[in-house]
Amino acid sequence: MSSDHGRAINFGAGPSALPLSVLEETQTGLLNFEGTGMGIAEISHRSKEFQAFLDEFEHNIRTQLDVPPTHRILFTQGGGTGQFSAVVLNLLARYRLLHPQASAADTVLDYVVTGSWSKKAAEEARRLSGGVATVRTAVDARVYSKDGKSFDNIPPHAEFAFADDPALIYYCENETVDGVEFSHDLESPAAFPFHLLKQDRLVPLVADYSSSFMCRPIPRLADHAVIYAGAQKNIGPAGLTILIVREDCIVDVDAAAKLGAPPVPLTLSYKTLADSGSLYNTPSVLAIYMAGLVLRRMKQNGGLPFYEEVNRRKAKKLYAAIHEGEQKGVFRRKVQQGSESWMNAVFEVLGEGAEKNFLEGAEKQGMKGLKGHRSVGGIRVSLYNAITEQEADKLIAYMTQFIAEANN
């Protein structure tokens, strides 16, 4: 039932499955990195060998995502939570330099709240910007939910309300906990409403792509000010955060602080990262190595078009099974149609003890990590890049069988 080395199929939401070939390459690199005689966790981050690896990693992100020269690719630590703070502090500094006299009322941070993570990000903005800015909810998806309190949808475009000249517009592309995602199809009502942004200036649009980074192309990437992602979903172990930052958002935070913007701790300053090539202090070398191997492998497999197609098929088949289960009274979808995440599918198993049976049956077949987030409950299936189509099919076959048996 399990694959090589007694490995289970890991549908966990993160840290999550990584490709076996990458784990095996890491086994070698741990003892001797590219013939240096030193393991990758032991080598200086200032060595020419590591710099060459870092350059290739950056190149593989840039070419596969088509990142334009207007944007820098930076690496840091601290996960998405670190960036909740960093985007606020750096973009408040940027705004202060553009508008030295702006009042707190005029300095607006617009948050699109579609799930647990964007809600947390808005709360952090409130913590950090008291007295210097106003945090607004550009839209709250709970208002449009089936039960009036859950995050189960991307609201219609007409409901998004942005300030005329905000310091920041924030959204989370894929809500890992709630299983809600913006559509990839820009014509869809569940796409991010880029057309509502003022296009006569550089818009400070920030996107959290932590759980959907590198699963498919990023729509309108060039229109973003900051895109960030923790590595521990599609591309590596926890401990690495990847940033794509437009040049105008890399500002002199010390000059801004003199004008009244909050001071920016060194490790959160985009300028410090950019000026040092992400090597101001020791980066998480081993995590970068593993993510770099994942990116190299993605390129060999055909790049994002390959992963996009596989991920599309995996999600389509999985949601078909959930839908079938719903029609037969066995499952209940948590997320409204059109807003379902490719990466994290969330549903309930109906009936007393049924969820437990579902999880135990899956575990018997070597499938793990299916329990929903503690705040939402139910089942969560994460279909990150490292989950092969065959592995997804195995789960779907199990779900189909479970539905059939429940209807007997």
Place this chain on the structure above:
Amino acid sequence: MSSDHGRAINFGAGPSALPLSVLEETQTGLLNFEGTGMGIAEISHRSKEFQAFLDEFEHNIRTQLDVPPTHRILFTQGGGTGQFSAVVLNLLARYRLLHPQASAADTVLDYVVTGSWSKKAAEEARRLSGGVATVRTAVDARVYSKDGKSFDNIPPHAEFAFADDPALIYYCENETVDGVEFSHDLESPAAFPFHLLKQDRLVPLVADYSSSFMCRPIPRLADHAVIYAGAQKNIGPAGLTILIVREDCIVDVDAAAKLGAPPVPLTLSYKTLADSGSLYNTPSVLAIYMAGLVLRRMKQNGGLPFYEEVNRRKAKKLYAAIHEGEQKGVFRRKVQQGSESWMNAVFEVLGEGAEKNFLEGAEKQGMKGLKGHRSVGGIRVSLYNAITEQEADKLIAYMTQFIAEANN
């Protein structure tokens, strides 16, 4: 010349050598962590298996360093540089809650500057505390240097000047770049002058132990408010920071911000870390795993007393060789006697081209990472825990031979 797997002897300053047995255990854990069917980089940080590992790791630090119940052990990311900011923000919050009306002039941050890292830490304090606190240099070791400008000593006790009731007193126990370290012997003039601290209240004493953590016991640990260390020297890969924080320094930073203290980003807040058992957001699971294996191995080897004895012998023999080289006109010590670091020994090789010859000769014998920091130059030998006495002896034999040949 090299050991198993074509491995060199790595005298680098960090990231640095790790025990081969730990790397080999990690190879196994990468594919299947303790029979879970998931690799350690793939498993949920909220799984019971990881929690048990984390608990053991914490226990092994607590028992080996004799950390009292008054102090919490916390894990985070961002390295020492992250803590440059965090200690300032958390201890300014603490001071504000104790003294809500204190002026910026009365809110004093006292920095003991003995090398590059404590100098950087003081600069970060100035960046973050503008308008709310006063950063003072309690002592600057350059004043007591041989050339009037280098960090080559720990100044005499009488030269340390602390404020009466500072918000923070900061020192760096071992300066990795400059090779200067406080003495372990509290009677030594180069020990930290604990006796100058006011003992009628809890002193906010902060120590950066990044490059000497777990190499020997920490003198007067219980008198510290915060001790922190990046893992990438003695105990693990880069990407993990270990904190030992006294309970009175874990404060409600939001309440302090309402009283005028600077806001504290979530990932830098000790309260956020403490309230969540260091699991507010995803920690660097793989780095924690490797460091946990190192601590487990240390315990099996006899704990800190064993490492202290070995490290003492390694340092004694190395400095004897440097001293011999100096007497014979081949080497020049950089650091004044009594202030030399056990972990990082810094010296010059005299004569044109001699340094290059020294490095090339060492490399031919499989010894790497000996080039000094770019800001100091010369040779730097790092003798972290993973460097065995035999490996240190091999370098010392090479140095002795180098001296003899230079004198021919």
